Amino acid sequence: MAHIVAVHSMKGGVGKSSLSVNLADAAARAGKRTLLWDIDAQGGATFLLGADAGASKAKRIFSKTTAAATLVQPTAIAGLDLIAADLSLRQLDAALAEADKPKRLKKLLDDLAPAYDIVILDCPPGLGELSDQIFRAADLVVVPLVPAPLSIRTLEQVREHLAAYHKKPPALLPVFSMVDRRKTLHRQIVEAQPDWPAIPQASVVERMAVERKPLAAFAATSPAASAVGKVWVQVSAALS
Ligand SMILES: Nc1ncnc2c1ncn2[C@@H]1O[C@H](COP(=O)(O)OP(=O)(O)OP(=O)(O)O)[C@@H](O)[C@H]1O
Ligand SMILES: [Mg+2]
Numbered sequence: 001m002a003h004i005v006a007v008h009s010m011k012g013g014v015g016k017s018s019l020s021v022n023l024a025d026a027a028a029r030a031g032k033r034t035l036l037w038d039i040d041a042q043g044g045a046t047f048l049l050g051a052d053a054g055a056s057k058a059k060r061i062f063s064k065t066t067a068a069a070t071l072v073q074p075t076a077i078a079g080l081d082l083i084a085a086d087l088s089l090r091q092l093d094a095a096l097a098e099a100d101k102p103k104r105l106k107k108l109l110d111d112l113a114p115a116y117d118i119v120i121l122d123c124p125p126g127l128g129e130l131s132d133q134i135f136r137a138a139d140l141v142v143v144p145l146v147p148a149p150l151s152i153r154t155l156e157q158v159r160e161h162l163a164a165y166h167k168k169p170p171a172l173l174p175v176f177s178m179v180d181r182r183k184t185l186h187r188q189i190v191e192a193q194p195d196w197p198a199i200p201q202a203s204v205v206e207r208m209a210v211e212r213k214p215l216a217a218f219a220a221t222s223p224a225a226s227a228v229g230k231v232w233v234q235v236s237a238a239l240s
Helices: 016-029 044-048 058-062 087-099 104-115 129-137 149-165 184-191 203-211 223-239
Strands: 003-007 034-038 072-074 080-083 118-122 140-145 171-179 198-200
Touching: 003 016, 003 129, 003 223, 016 034, 016 044, 016 080, 016 118, 016 140, 016 203, 016 223, 034 044, 034 104, 044 203, 058 087, 058 104, 087 104, 087 129, 104 118, 104 129, 140 149, 140 223, 149 171, 171 184, 171 223, 198 223, 203 223
Parallel strands: 003 118, 003 140, 034 080, 034 118, 140 171, 171 198
Antiparallel strands: 072 080
16 A cells, blocks of 8 residues: 655645656655656656656546546656646635535545555645645655745644544654755755754756656756655655
């Protein structure tokens, strides 16, 4: 049965999709049967993997008539499958709240899980019904955050939310993202949390959107790729 890892943050633009793709690639390279489920209407992870949702409407997976597995597509990376996203997911949060099925996402993951060792969810920003469904299904939530007081605050808000509303909350792994060590505040905040992995601000990460490949496929020796490798080590340790 697969481990479920969500890459989630209340904040937008913090590196969730980039990290999802790089972690999924790392998992596949480690020999894990890996599924990346892009559950964000923006389709960032889908784009970064060079894929598209094609004719299939991503939201169909939430309808009872479509088997989840039929929306799975292979990727160029051995061992890595994808459920692609498109704009049909843009009102997913409201649709899930309306459907009043709090474990809908978990049930879909239960259907998909037997074929994989790990499922990685690239989540949209926010903290609504979809997030709650993700927290009910996930074993581990990876939270990318830029080293800034307001980001730390949103992490605390998520912790408070989990404590207040979830009986069995998943483990959280905060990961510093876009770290610029020339900035005093970045250095101070990162040094205050020596156990949290840190990914540097790096143009190679931005280049993923040009190459449409994970870092390891075109910049394997870069400091950012080695930082992602360390995140993967912590993710696997947290799951074992
Ligand atoms: N470590 C990094 N260094 C430099 N740029 C980065 C880094 N991580 C992500 N980026 C860039 O920042 C932008 C946002 O990244 P990404 O799409 O991964 O974030 P996101 O959290 O998924 O955003 P959204 O909330 O909109 O889904 C992209 O242009 C990406 O290339
Ligand atoms: Mg994203």
